[in-house]
Amino acid sequence: MPKLSLEDLARMREEARRTTLLREGAGRVKITVHMGTCGIAAGARQVMDAVLGEVEQRGLVDVLVVSSGCAGLCSREPMATVEVTGEAPVKYVELNPQKVKEVFATHVVGGAIAEPYALALGSERTL
Amino acid sequence: MPYRAHMMVCAGTGCVANRSLEVRDALQSEIEKRGLGEQVQVVTTGCNGFCGVGPLLVVQPEGIFYQQLTPKQLPLLVEEHFVKGRPVPKLMYQPPEAAAPVPKMGDIPFFGRQRLIALRNRGLIDPEKIGDYIARDGYAALVKVLTEMTPDEVIEEIKSAGLRGRGGAGFITGVKWEKVRQAEETPKYIICNGDEGDPGAFMDRSIFESDPHSVLEGMLIGAYAMGARQGVVYIRNEYPLAVQRIHIAIEQAREHGLLGEEILGKDFSFDVSVTRGAGAFVCGEETALIASVEGRLGDPRSRPPYPAQEGLLGKPTCINNVETWANVSPIILQGAKWYSEIGTGNSKGTKVFSLVGKINNTGLVEVPMGITLRELIYDIGGGIPDGKKFKAVQTGGPSGGCIPAGLMDVPLLYEDRGGKRTADDFLDLPIDFESLTGVGSMMGSGGLVVMDEDTCMVDVSRYFLAFTQDESCGACTPCREGTQLMLDILTKITEGRGTHDDIRALEEIAWVVKQTSLCGLGKTAPNPVLTTLRYFRDEYISHIDKRKCPARVCRELNTYRIDPVICVEKGHGCGVCKRECPEDAIFGEKKTAHRVDDNLCRKCGVCVDVCHFNAVIVE
Numbered sequence: 050m051p052k053l054s055l056e057d058l059a060r061m062r063e064e065a066r067r068t069t070l071l072r073e074g075a076g077r078v079k080i081t082v083h084m085g086t087c088g089i090a091a092g093a094r095q096v097m098d099a100v101l102g103e104v105e106q107r108g109l110v111d112v113l114v115v116s117s118g119c120a121g122l123c124s125r126e127p128m129a130t131v132e133v134t135g136e137a138p139v140k141y142v143e144l145n146p147q148k149v150k151e152v153f154a155t156h157v158v159g160g161a162i163a164e165p166y167a168l169a170l171g172s173e174r175t176l
Numbered sequence: 177m178p179y180r181a182h183m184m185v186c187a188g189t190g191c192v193a194n195r196s197l198e199v200r201d202a203l204q205s206e207i208e209k210r211g212l213g214e215q216v217q218v219v220t221t222g223c224n225g226f227c228g229v230g231p232l233l234v235v236q237p238e239g240i241f242y243q244q245l246t247p248k249q250l251p252l253l254v255e256e257h258f259v260k261g262r263p264v265p266k267l268m269y270q271p272p273e274a275a276a277p278v279p280k281m282g283d284i285p286f287f288g289r290q291r292l293i294a295l296r297n298r299g300l301i302d303p304e305k306i307g308d309y310i311a312r313d314g315y316a317a318l319v320k321v322l323t324e325m326t327p328d329e330v331i332e333e334i335k336s337a338g339l340r341g342r343g344g345a346g347f348i349t350g351v352k353w354e355k356v357r358q359a360e361e362t363p364k365y366i367i368c369n370g371d372e373g374d375p376g377a378f379m380d381r382s383i384f385e386s387d388p389h390s391v392l393e394g395m396l397i398g399a400y401a402m403g404a405r406q407g408v409v410y411i412r413n414e415y416p417l418a419v420q421r422i423h424i425a426i427e428q429a430r431e432h433g434l435l436g437e438e439i440l441g442k443d444f445s446f447d448v449s450v451t452r453g454a455g456a457f458v459c460g461e462e463t464a465l466i467a468s469v470e471g472r473l474g475d476p477r478s479r480p481p482y483p484a485q486e487g488l489l490g491k492p493t494c495i496n497n498v499e500t501w502a503n504v505s506p507i508i509l510q511g512a513k514w515y516s517e518i519g520t521g522n523s524k525g526t527k528v529f530s531l532v533g534k535i536n537n538t539g540l541v542e543v544p545m546g547i548t549l550r551e552l553i554y555d556i557g558g559g560i561p562d563g564k565k566f567k568a569v570q571t572g573g574p575s576g577g578c579i580p581a582g583l584m585d586v587p588l589l590y591e592d593r594g595g596k597r598t599a600d601d602f603l604d605l606p607i608d609f610e611s612l613t614g615v616g617s618m619m620g621s622g623g624l625v626v627m628d629e630d631t632c633m634v635d636v637s638r639y640f641l642a643f644t645q646d647e648s649c650g651a652c653t654p655c656r657e658g659t660q661l662m663l664d665i666l667t668k669i670t671e672g673r674g675t676h677d678d679i680r681a682l683e684e685i686a687w688v689v690k691q692t693s694l695c696g697l698g699k700t701a702p703n704p705v706l707t708t709l710r711y712f713r714d715e716y717i718s719h720i721d722k723r724k725c726p727a728r729v730c731r732e733l734n735t736y737r738i739d740p741v742i743c744v745e746k747g748h749g750c751g752v753c754k755r756e757c758p759e760d761a762i763f764g765e766k767k768t769a770h771r772v773d774d775n776l777c778r779k780c781g782v783c784v785d786v787c788h789f790n791a792v793i794v795e
Contacts (some may be wrong), residue, residue: 052433053188055319058310065311070183072219072236072300079237084261097180101215104178113237115181116261 065112078157081102081130089167091126092145100129101144103153112157123169131156140168179217181258183207184299186232188223189378189417195246196231202247203233206254216258222386222421224299226286228267228538234281234299237466241281242267247509253538272536280745287539289556291518293526294342295542298386303421306428309389315434315504322442325508327711330401331357333404334504337512338524342379343369343460343497344572344621345696346523355484356402359492364404365551366395367488370411370418371465373457374573375643377623379528380498382540384418385410387502392435392448394501397508399446402494406447409467410459412484413452422450434642457574457647461695462487462495464649476695499528499622519545531557533626550584553626564628568711569640573623574640574647575700577707580631631711632729634719637704638666644701655698658689662705670730683709727792731779735795738762738783740769742791753783753792 053061070076080100084093097116104112120128125142131152132138139162142153148166155163185191185200204218224232227637229243230606240263242253249267256264268277278284292298293694301308309315321330356364368391372380383391395407409426411419426448429435437445453471458464459474466488468474487493491714503525507515516524523545529552536558543552549569553559560566568578627636631778645659686702686709693699709716718724725733744747744767754762754770761777764770772783772792784792 052436052438052441055323058319058440059317061307062310062313062316065307067178069301069311071179072184076237082261083552084259086260089260097215101180114178115238116180116258117673118261137280 051130061153070110071113073105076113077134079107079115079132079134080157081115081117081132083118083120083126083128083130084116085126087119088126090156093127095146096127096129096144096149099149100153102146103149103157107153107158108158122168128168133157141166144156177216179240181216181605183216183218183222184224184236185218186222186224186230186234186299187220188225188227188230188382188419189415190223191230192230192417192739194230199231199233199245200343202250203254205256206250209389210286211776212254212258219302219742220304221299221301222303222539223381223382225290225295225540225542226269227540228286228536231709235263236687238263239277239282241269243269258347265420270755272561286335286539286541286556286558289551290542291526291544292542293506293515293518293538294383294390294456294499294528295386296506297390298382301387303386303388304424306389306425306432309387310654313509314389314503315393315716317439318400318434318507319653320392320508321397321400322440322444325630327357327401327403328342330397330508332611333512334401334507335512337507337515338519338522339499339500339515340523342499342503342642343624344575349496349500351620352484352496353398353402355482356492356494359485361490362403363406363491364402365488365491366398366402366404366407366410367416367463367465367469367493368395368407368411368501369462369495370409370415370500371453371460372412372498372621373416373455373647374621374623375640376530376532376570376625377573377621378530379540379622381412381415381418382530383498383502383528384415384422384733388418388422389429390502390505391422391498392396392425392429394496394504396434396439396446396450398496398501399503400444403634404494405445406449408488409448409450410465411450412455414455419450419661420454426450444605455592456649457643458529458649458695458697465495466493475649476697477696497621516535521546527622529622529624531626533570533624534560534628534631535626536561542583548585549579552624553584557626560628565628566626567631568627568633570625570627570636570640570704572621572703574644575621575643575696575703576623577703578711578713579707582711586611612634630727631716632670632725632727634666634670634725635727635729637661637708638670640704641666642698643702647715648697648701650694652694652698654689654692655694655701658685658693658698661685661703662689662702666705668723669716669719670724671732672730673720674716678722679709679713679716679720734779734781735774736772736777736779736781736783737793737795738764738770738772739791739793740771743769743790745792747787747789750788752788756782756786758782 050124052071100114128142130138130140152163191192206606207216231245233242256262270277282285297312315408331353333417340346340350370380435447453459456474459664461469461476464474464476469622483493519525526542526544528542566581568580570578641663648655650656665682686705690702749767759776759778761773
């Protein structure tokens with residue numbers, strides 16, 4: 050390997066940072082794909098693949114993708130929750146890879162809620 | 177494709193010993209079996225710190241903390257957590273008095289109370305990948321000093337940060353660097369002292385294992401500031417994983433041109449070699465360490481001249497502890513002001529402690545200076561197991577002392593009224609509690625051995641003396657003869673043959689050894705004796721006057737008795753003790769009470785261990 054210059058080191062840092070950011074649990078947007086039995090049966094796996102694919106394709110470094118269990122509205126799976134830091138979480142229902150693309154363009158990158166697929170703002174109160 | 181989860185498997189020595197590598201491999205194959213290999217990444221990290229409950233797994237970005245894993249549990253874990261998205265509570269950690277397991281690492285008090293500077297990357301990077309270190313601002317401090325700072329500015333920054341040597345003595349790091357910089361002789365050398373020898377201490381090992389590049393970067397910055405071209409990492413050969421990881425780190429740094437000639441294209445060259453120590457305790461002393469690096473017998477010599485004047489090969493040399501080096505980069509990046517706001521008075525920053533002994537949460541913790549023992553032992557350490565009473569904590573290993581429970585609320589500092597404070601100074605303080613509370617207790621290198629009511633302080637003091645006596649190099653008379661004499665007296669007392677004259681002799685010899693020994697080993701070896709005599713004198717007196725060990729540890733002083741009621745009513749005179757007694761000192765028939773014959777009993781204690789009904793009473 051050739052010796053690093055200052056610029057090489059900075060570039061290396063940026064590239065490595067993309068993979069390790071996830072470990073710090075901090076990002077601008079957090080996308081939760083609900084992967085309960087109902088979600089998986091309705092196609093949550095494909096939705097998850099599509100979400101990860103979008104993150105990759107768009108080269109996003111500040112988006113965390115996580116999975117969680119059933120969100121409680123099994124009839125409208127696959128569902129995902131998009132949470133921009135500092136804003137209320139938005140739940141999207143009946144997703145498919147095509148809709149995921151639109152949610153990314155409008156909400157994750159665009160910053161506006163992708164209303165046609167949005168169920169509601171916010172989450173239930175716990176405790 | 178990016179991953180949606182990283183599974184950080186701890187591969188520190190503690191977890192590896194608990195088979196964490198098998199857990200990692202099983203996890204990897206389970207992930208692949210489930211077709212999740214492209215979504216979930218398994219990462220091997222250095223020590224996570226919570227060694228007591230390993231093998232450990234932290235799932236990021238959620239921060240879910242799994243503990244005490246076995247390969248068998250992994251199919252369940254992968255199916256529930258990664259296929260169905262339901263974290264598995266039964267594999268999580270449950271604090272001793274909590275009602276339910278705590279899922280998130282940050283919510284577990286053990287982690288929540290810590291502040292990580294030296295250990296900033298632990299559990300977050302793969303220590304064998306330089307890219308992981310670089311991603312977390314690794315080598316950014318080196319870039320900063322090479323492009324924006326003069327060597328004098330670097331030294332000024334370290335000085336005003338108030339960083340002090342983390343090896344135990346607490347010398348101001350910036351001042352040491354300045355002395356080496358000002359020395360006229362060349363070449364100059366810098367050394368990383370990784371000869372961690374205190375029983376129960378593993379701070380340095382853990383830093384090498386979890387973040388070796390942080391040590392190298394600290395040394396690079398030091399080398400730039402002091403004008404050194406060559407550095408040495410001195411590390412115990414009995415730390416195989418640490419040795420392996422520092423070698424990998426050095427290789428990677430060389431490949432990337434971060435060690436060698438004209439680093440990052442600048443007029444700055446530096447390289448590092450590794451010297452493995454054979455495990456002699458005295459080699460942690462700087463002059464003995466230098467002798468060992470030079471290939472000579474690890475004998476200390478008198479100072480001055482200090483290594484900053486005449487060190488390795490007679491040239492100016494800067495020796496700093498592993499943890500000290502690991503603190504350098506954050507100070508450069510965040511600034512001296514940031515650092516000096518952490519901690520108190522003249523003790524700045526954080527300190528890494530290895531928390532061991534009779535404590536619920538065994539492990540490695542990093543906390544701000546000035547924390548009290550109570551916070552460390554109860555809030556972070558989770559208290560004493562089995563409802564026992566906290567008695568004392570031994571700090572600083574064989575060179576340190578025992579701090580009694582009564583001083584639990586004293587903040588942990590290096591010092592009180594300016595000037596350097598070491599174990600020695602602590603012992604020179606007035607004995608009364610008020611003045612000690614006012615001035616703080618001592619730090620040591622960071623080993624904290626917690627003891628409960630079942631610990632005999634005379635026995636503890638004998639244990640440490642046996643250690644220092646064994647490790648004494650024999651070069652000077654006070655240490656060579658004094659430690660042997662003290663050990664003999666302590667052994668005599670624990671065997672019930674002590675007299676009051678022995679205590680007087682012990683104190684006198686202790687002071688002589690302390691005042692007249694050549695190096696730090698001898699100067700501090702009497703500390704365990706002196707502190708236990710000060711705070712636990714009644715235990716010594718009990719061993720001498722009553723021939724009793726209050727903690728019932730010293731077997732020679734115990735008598736064994738069988739409670740006839742329990743023996744018959746609960747045990748029906750089962751006779752296990754009689755069968756197992758190697759001296760045939762127990763008599764009795766089946767279904768009747770058994771008894772121990774004192775004249776035949778050799779006090780081995782087997783009867784206590786084998787009785788299912790706790791009928792054997794130790795007095």
